Amino acid sequence: AKKVLFLSDFGIDDNIAILYAFFNKEIEIVGIVADYGNVSKQDALRNAAYLQRLTGRHDVPVFAGAELPLTGDPPEYVPEVHGVAGLGPIIPNIIVDDTLENFHGIQEIIEKNLDEIIIVNVGRLSSLAAAFILYPGTMKKVKDFYIMGGVFHEPGNVTPVAEANFFGDPYAANIVITQARAPIKIIPLNVTSGAIVTPALINELDVYYQSIGSKVGSIVKPMFDYYYKFYKQRNPELTGAPLHDVLTLWALLNEEKIVYRKVPVKIVVNRGEAFGQSIGDFRNTNSKAKFPVHQVAVSFHYPDFIKDFFITMKNS
Numbered sequence: 444a445k446k447v448l449f450l451s452d453f454g455i456d457d458n459i460a461i462l463y464a465f466f467n468k469e470i471e472i473v474g475i476v477a478d479y480g481n482v483s484k485q486d487a488l489r490n491a492a493y494l495q496r497l498t499g500r501h502d503v504p505v506f507a508g509a510e511l512p513l514t515g516d517p518p519e520y521v522p523e524v525h526g527v528a529g530l531g532p533i534i535p536n537i538i539v540d541d542t543l544e545n546f547h548g549i550q551e552i553i554e555k556n557l558d559e560i561i562i563v564n565v566g567r568l569s570s571l572a573a574a575f576i577l578y579p580g581t582m583k584k585v586k587d588f589y590i591m592g593g594v595f596h597e598p599g600n601v602t603p604v605a606e607a608n609f610f611g612d613p614y615a616a617n618i619v620i621t622q623a624r625a626p627i628k629i630i631p632l633n634v635t636s637g638a639i640v641t642p643a644l645i646n647e648l649d650v651y652y653q654s655i656g657s658k659v660g661s662i663v664k665p666m667f668d669y670y671y672k673f674y675k676q677r678n679p680e681l682t683g684a685p686l687h688d689v690l691t692l693w694a695l696l697n698e699e700k701i702v703y704r705k706v707p708v709k710i711v712v713n714r715g716e717a718f719g720q721s722i723g724d725f726r727n728t729n730s731k732a733k734f735p736v737h738q739v740a741v742s743f744h745y746p747d748f749i750k751d752f753f754i755t756m757k758n759s
């Protein structure tokens with residue numbers, strides 16, 4: 444199985460992605476970093492504990508990540524998309540230690556899984572940037588990076604040109620983009636927006652979960668319905684809701700079903716209309732790249748994604 448250190452901001456698609464990973468035998472989550480983003484760091488930690496309790500996966504260590512962006516701006520959570528606690532209508536009855544400060548533990552996790560560990564980041568990049576700042580030597584030993592973030596040649600979801608994970612902390616995104624030693628894999632919004640899961644599929648899963656009495660499965664439908672309602676209101680033409688963060692995990696198991704372009708990438712860090720925009724140089728020029736070159740996903744095999752998602756989620 445692929446060893447994954449998962450950094451997440453614990454919104455709805457994040458939570459479904461974590462369940463997807465737990466249900467998938469090809470993925471071994473070796474650590475979870477709970478970051479602010481869709482929700483506060485405290486809520487992220489609580490959701491991590493909630494998912495651990497539901498799944499019984501107390502063996503997976505949880506690390507307290509960032510609670511602020513490097514920009515110094517106050518974080519803006521998005522309850523309208525993910526619910527007040529990041530779980531749609533669910534408020535977990537659980538208390539966590541919000542003084543937890545164990546982030547340095549990720550260094551040990553990476554060192555323990557040398558050259559094998561894959562970092563998947565599906566929230567703001569503040570924690571990951573901090574890791575590059577604090578542990579540059581350790582970060583060189585990471586095998587691969589998969590980042591859900593940015594948008595190329597399509598509208599953003601926070602500003603006309605910027606996507607939430609990059610816009611939430613453009614300074615952090617810039618650190619990651621410039622400090623990664625080898626090309627990282629970026630799964631941007633314009634691609635993840637195609638990872639549409641329909642309410643009909645979720646209903647079918649729910650019927651199955653009910654038939655087997657799956658407690659874990661029982662949270663999927665209420666979370667999804669909340670999330671879908673938001674997307675549907677914003678765009679009535681949608682037939683489902685995009686599970687951005689699930690697609691990002693799927694990407695690491697389905698290399699041959701994703702098309703990447705190797706392009707120079709830059710993050711706009713100047714405050715102004717383009718703050719947080721991701722720019723990819725997709726021109727076919729041979730001119731020497733001025734920006735670091737990364738692998739930017741441009742398309743994926745949708746039918747196989749849906750098929751795998753359905754099969755995997757039934758492993759609850």
Ligand code: BDR
Pocket residue numbers: 454455456457481524565566591600606607608632687688
């Ligand atoms: C990203 O922002 C969050 O709302 C989602 O969890 C996803 O990681 C999409 O822009």
Ligand code: CA
Pocket residue numbers: 451452453454456457481565566688
């Ligand atoms: Ca996320």
